[in-house]
Amino acid sequence: MNNTLKRDNCDVAIIGAGPAGLAAATALKKAGIESVVVLEREAEAGGIPRHCAHPPYGIREFKRILSGPSYAKKLVDEARNSGVFIALRSTVTKLEQGGHLTISSPEGMKELTAKRVIIATGIRETPRSARLVSGDRAMGICNTGTLQSMFYLKEMIPFRRPAIIGTEIVSFSALSTCKKAGIQPVAMIEEAQQPTIRWPIYHAARLFGVPLFVNTRVAKILGKDRVSAIQVADTNQTIREIPCDGVLFTGQFTPESTLARMSHLELDFRTGSPVVDSFGRCSDPTYFAAGNVLQSTNKPMHVPFYYKQDNLPQSVDVAGTCWHEGKVTGEWIANDLLSQQPSPPEKDK
Amino acid sequence: MTTQSDKTVNKEDAKQLLASTDIAVIGGGVVGCAVARRMALEGASVVLIEKGPDILEGASKGNSAILHTGFDAPQGSLEWECVQKGYQEYLDIHKSFNLPLLKTSALIAAWTEEQEEKFPAIMKKGYDNGVTDLSLLSRTEVLKSEPNLGPDLRAAIRVPREYVIDPWSTPLAYLQQAIENGGQALFNAEVTGGAFDGNTWVLNTKRGQVKASYVVNCAGLYGDILDNSALGHSEFTIKPRKGQFVIFDMAASRLLKTIILPVPTERTKGIVLFPTIFGNITVGPTAEDQDGRDDASVDEDNLKALHTQAIEKIPALANIPITATYAGIRPATEKKEYQIVEDSDRNWITLGGIRSTGLTSALGLARHVHDLLQQQGAQFKALKSPSIPMLPNLAEHLPRDYETPGYGEIVCHCEMVTKREIDAVMEGPIPAGSLGGLKRRTRVTMGRCQGFYCSARLAEITQGKLSEPLGVEDE
Ligand SMILES: Cc1cc2nc3c(=O)[nH]c(=O)nc-3n(C[C@H](O)[C@H](O)[C@H](O)COP(=O)(O)OP(=O)(O)OC[C@H]3O[C@@H](n4cnc5c(N)ncnc54)[C@H](O)[C@@H]3O)c2cc1C
Ligand SMILES: Cc1cc2nc3c(=O)[nH]c(=O)nc-3n(C[C@H](O)[C@H](O)[C@H](O)COP(=O)(O)OP(=O)(O)OC[C@H]3O[C@@H](n4cnc5c(N)ncnc54)[C@H](O)[C@@H]3O)c2cc1C
Numbered sequence: 130m131n132n133t134l135k136r137d138n139c140d141v142a143i144i145g146a147g148p149a150g151l152a153a154a155t156a157l158k159k160a161g162i163e164s165v166v167v168l169e170r171e172a173e174a175g176g177i178p179r180h181c182a183h184p185p186y187g188i189r190e191f192k193r194i195l196s197g198p199s200y201a202k203k204l205v206d207e208a209r210n211s212g213v214f215i216a217l218r219s220t221v222t223k224l225e226q227g228g229h230l231t232i233s234s235p236e237g238m239k240e241l242t243a244k245r246v247i248i249a250t251g252i253r254e255t256p257r258s259a260r261l262v263s264g265d266r267a268m269g270i271c272n273t274g275t276l277q278s279m280f281y282l283k284e285m286i287p288f289r290r291p292a293i294i295g296t297e298i299v300s301f302s303a304l305s306t307c308k309k310a311g312i313q314p315v316a317m318i319e320e321a322q323q324p325t326i327r328w329p330i331y332h333a334a335r336l337f338g339v340p341l342f343v344n345t346r347v348a349k350i351l352g353k354d355r356v357s358a359i360q361v362a363d364t365n366q367t368i369r370e371i372p373c374d375g376v377l378f379t380g381q382f383t384p385e386s387t388l389a390r391m392s393h394l395e396l397d398f399r400t401g402s403p404v405v406d407s408f409g410r411c412s413d414p415t416y417f418a419a420g421n422v423l424q425s426t427n428k429p430m431h432v433p434f435y436y437k438q439d440n441l442p443q444s445v446d447v448a449g450t451c452w453h454e455g456k457v458t459g460e461w462i463a464n465d466l467l468s469q470q471p472s473p474p475e476k477d478k
Numbered sequence: 479m480t481t482q483s484d485k486t487v488n489k490e491d492a493k494q495l496l497a498s499t500d501i502a503v504i505g506g507g508v509v510g511c512a513v514a515r516r517m518a519l520e521g522a523s524v525v526l527i528e529k530g531p532d533i534l535e536g537a538s539k540g541n542s543a544i545l546h547t548g549f550d551a552p553q554g555s556l557e558w559e560c561v562q563k564g565y566q567e568y569l570d571i572h573k574s575f576n577l578p579l580l581k582t583s584a585l586i587a588a589w590t591e592e593q594e595e596k597f598p599a600i601m602k603k604g605y606d607n608g609v610t611d612l613s614l615l616s617r618t619e620v621l622k623s624e625p626n627l628g629p630d631l632r633a634a635i636r637v638p639r640e641y642v643i644d645p646w647s648t649p650l651a652y653l654q655q656a657i658e659n660g661g662q663a664l665f666n667a668e669v670t671g672g673a674f675d676g677n678t679w680v681l682n683t684k685r686g687q688v689k690a691s692y693v694v695n696c697a698g699l700y701g702d703i704l705d706n707s708a709l710g711h712s713e714f715t716i717k718p719r720k721g722q723f724v725i726f727d728m729a730a731s732r733l734l735k736t737i738i739l740p741v742p743t744e745r746t747k748g749i750v751l752f753p754t755i756f757g758n759i760t761v762g763p764t765a766e767d768q769d770g771r772d773d774a775s776v777d778e779d780n781l782k783a784l785h786t787q788a789i790e791k792i793p794a795l796a797n798i799p800i801t802a803t804y805a806g807i808r809p810a811t812e813k814k815e816y817q818i819v820e821d822s823d824r825n826w827i828t829l830g831g832i833r834s835t836g837l838t839s840a841l842g843l844a845r846h847v848h849d850l851l852q853q854q855g856a857q858f859k860a861l862k863s864p865s866i867p868m869l870p871n872l873a874e875h876l877p878r879d880y881e882t883p884g885y886g887e888i889v890c891h892c893e894m895v896t897k898r899e900i901d902a903v904m905e906g907p908i909p910a911g912s913l914g915g916l917k918r919r920t921r922v923t924m925g926r927c928q929g930f931y932c933s934a935r936l937a938e939i940t941q942g943k944l945s946e947p948l949g950v951e952d953e
Contacts, residue, residue, distance in 0.1 A: 170891055180934075235884065237883035256927060256928035256929070258801065259799060261781045263778045265773075275930055278931075282934055283934045285948075355946055
């Protein structure tokens with residue numbers, strides 16, 4: 130299959146081939162938009178679900194329960210079958226006024242100008258460093274996304290007996306990935322009084338035999354080359370040491386919005402997402418954003434400590450919601466483009 | 479030639495002769511790498527012996543990467559002299575190695591009246607130190623070039639020739655040149671002691687023995703311990719002094735172009751805000767005395783304090799996420815000066831206590847070592863046309879590999895590191911021995927996601943090649 134971008138203009142360019150980007154692209158094609166290009170930096174399209182090898186995905190989109198990878202594949206097939214062109218190994222490095230994109234690809238640097246651009250670059254977890262956690266910087270410290278992609282895509286594991294930090298939904302996925310991979314977590318640590326997601330965490334922690342510590346925070350990570358233990362502190366500041374060979378920081382989602390941050394687009398500094406209107410349109414109306422890269426303040430998420438906005442609930446949209454948002458945004462843009470005076474057709478190069 | 483990453487050392491190998499050379503340099507920090515280079519260029523046969531799996535695993539791992547002019551160095555000191563010489567030689571050679579130079583200049587900023595009162599003394603010291611191009615800027619003048627500095631700023635002294643360099647490619651280039659010109663490097667080879675028979679040293683390492691006519695102790699944070707074990711005494715005691723840093727996301731690079739130095743105190747250069755060669759803005763270092771020579775841990779309270787100070791100086795940093803944190807350890811001693819100790823009866827030179835200017839002064843120190851050896855009677859014939867290695871560019875302001883076709887794939891998306899760059903490093907003359915070494919040679923996983931997206935692929939690519947692997951063995 131041809132995945133190499135050969136053109137320098139298109140109607141709509143979509144950055145990111147996750148559920149949101151693929152849904153938008155498919156919707157645009159179905160609505161009759163001529164040239165729709167998805168730019169994806171990975172060697173494979175599909176986004177985060179590629180390495181979430183657990184159900185339930187696809188209920189909203191396909192009325193079926195699928196695992197992440199088969200869900201991703203279905204979205205990709207649907208987009209391609211509708212005539213969407215997915216350019217792989219195509220990293221967008223710069224956004225400029227007028228829908229002008231710079232792209233790095235193994236064939237060289239490219240430029241692409243689109244009438245509309247959708248930013249659908251997704252979300253990731255906050256790493257240890259940005260949480261300012263004390264201690265050594267040893268091997269074996271990572272996020273759930275790393276654990277999942279290592280195990281499901283490469284059949285490797287980053288540790289055998291990690292401590293899991295956080296009790297969000299994704300922490301639950303982390304537990305189940307550990308279980309599948311034969312990893313035995315030694316503890317689950319939650320700073321709040323209660324797990325963020327109560328039922329499944331209590332249930333899963335018990336089911337997997339993982340002790341759950343609430344009202345507890347990571348005070349220090351120990352280890353010279355590899356993690357050897359963590360020190361945790363309870364509300365009385367009593368320190369307890371838990372031997373482990375890794376630390377899995379789960380959740381505290383933050384948008385992968387660097388492109389927007391480095392561009393002319395206005396950013397909501399509290400969430401880290403581009404500022405959009407009710408149609409998902411950015412401060413430069415050529416640009417839109419959809420999916421989990423978009424965290425509006427009424428869809429609150431992890432807010433870094435330095436904003437001093439404590440106690441905001443953390444949330445991340447599931448794939449189905451991102452897919453829906455992408456679809457709606459795609460349809461809206463199609464409508465908008467088609468209702469305008471048709472511009473003279475531009476020849477492909 | 480390098481030998482590397484033998485994790486299990488056979489007991490019987492301990493007596494094996496690994497090298498027999500004119501010069502043994504102990505320690506693969508920036509100082510050791512520079513000495514190895516200088517002596518190889520002077521025509522000596524050289525071996526660099528490092529206890530870690532890679533170079534730069536000690537003090538040289540984490541510094542501010544500023545090429546200092548020496549405007550505030552102790553007057554008339556050897557440190558001042560080596561900083562001057564090292565600075566000049568770096569400017570002379572960096573282009574031929576493809577090593578970057580970010581011409582930032584520096585501003586010594588006064589935020590209080592008290593600090594401003596120290597300006598005349600700083601200016602005078604600079605002049606006395608031969609840094610005669612310092613100039614005084616008013617608040618308005620400063621804000622013209624750095625409009626994002628905070629409201630408390632009063633005035634500044636401009637130091638036009640303070641620059642930023644690549645702290646890791648630089649020493650790597652030095653050692654690589656030593657190796658290309660006949661030198662040798664041994665890793666995982668901690669020197670545990672040795673004996674001098676009046677002519678030759680026999681050094682015992684964890685991997686075997688090394689014979690050398692002269693020994694240069696560049697063991698940094700372990701300089702005193704090595705002197706004790708090989709010579710029986712040490713003229714100084716290392717007092718490790720940690721410096722922590724907080725690195726802001728690349729988006730911060732719009733907010734600052736210049737190094738912002740504080741008015742220095744007796745003890746340290748103080749907290750600096752500086753652009754890095756990799757396109758970030760960094761704040762640090764702290765100055766914390768501690769016992770641990772290897773304890774480069776970070777702590778939340780100090781990191782938060784640094785973060786707060788950075789925002790006081792550049793308020794807009796409040797909107798920029800934190801990318802990374804790290805710490806370096808200065809090999810300070812009970813004295814302020816460098817501890818250059820010669821035991822000329824035993825052909826031994828110690829370069830100890832190279833505290834906070836070693837990245838700049840290393841080339842100068844290396845020349846000083848050559849002078850001392852000549853005085854001791856050592857004679858070598860300098861190479862006529864030594865070969866010069868070209869280092870891959872990691873600097874953000876210069877063209878990067880991802881902009882050139884044929885790179886295969888981008889592995890690290892935050893720092894835009896290609897598969898071609900990683901392959902070149904793993905197959906290069908001094909292959910990375912640890913993940914840290916690979917980071918320092920390529921920037922891989924150093925960015926905002928800290929490996930979230932690329933660790934899986936990286937684990938696959940580096941399988942079986944790093945001292946401490948990304949993926950652990952299944953049980
Ligand atoms: C670790 C983790 C586990 C999760 N588990 C679940 C789960 O079990 N169930 C669930 O419903 N949701 C889960 N989620 C939420 C997930 O964000 C959504 O399911 C969904 O993937 C979001 O879709 P998206 O299209 O917004 O972004 P993504 O799926 O993240 O896709 C974004 C795409 O953009 C690409 N991209 C980014 N920057 C660029 C660039 N500069 N140039 C080109 N391409 C770029 C990326 O490579 C990626 O393919 C999880 C999220 C994480 C981080
Ligand atoms: C926070 C901080 C900021 C700084 N900022 C700057 C700056 O901006 N500009 C500047 O010019 N300088 C700066 N410096 C100073 C500079 O980093 C140091 O002066 C320099 O790194 C010292 O290098 P070294 O080679 O002497 O020691 P090291 O880097 O510690 O090297 C010694 C090496 O010897 C090895 N070793 C030890 N014992 C043995 C043994 N027995 N056998 C074999 N190998 C052994 C160690 O593993 C190590 O690799 C800074 C330093 C710090 C800590």
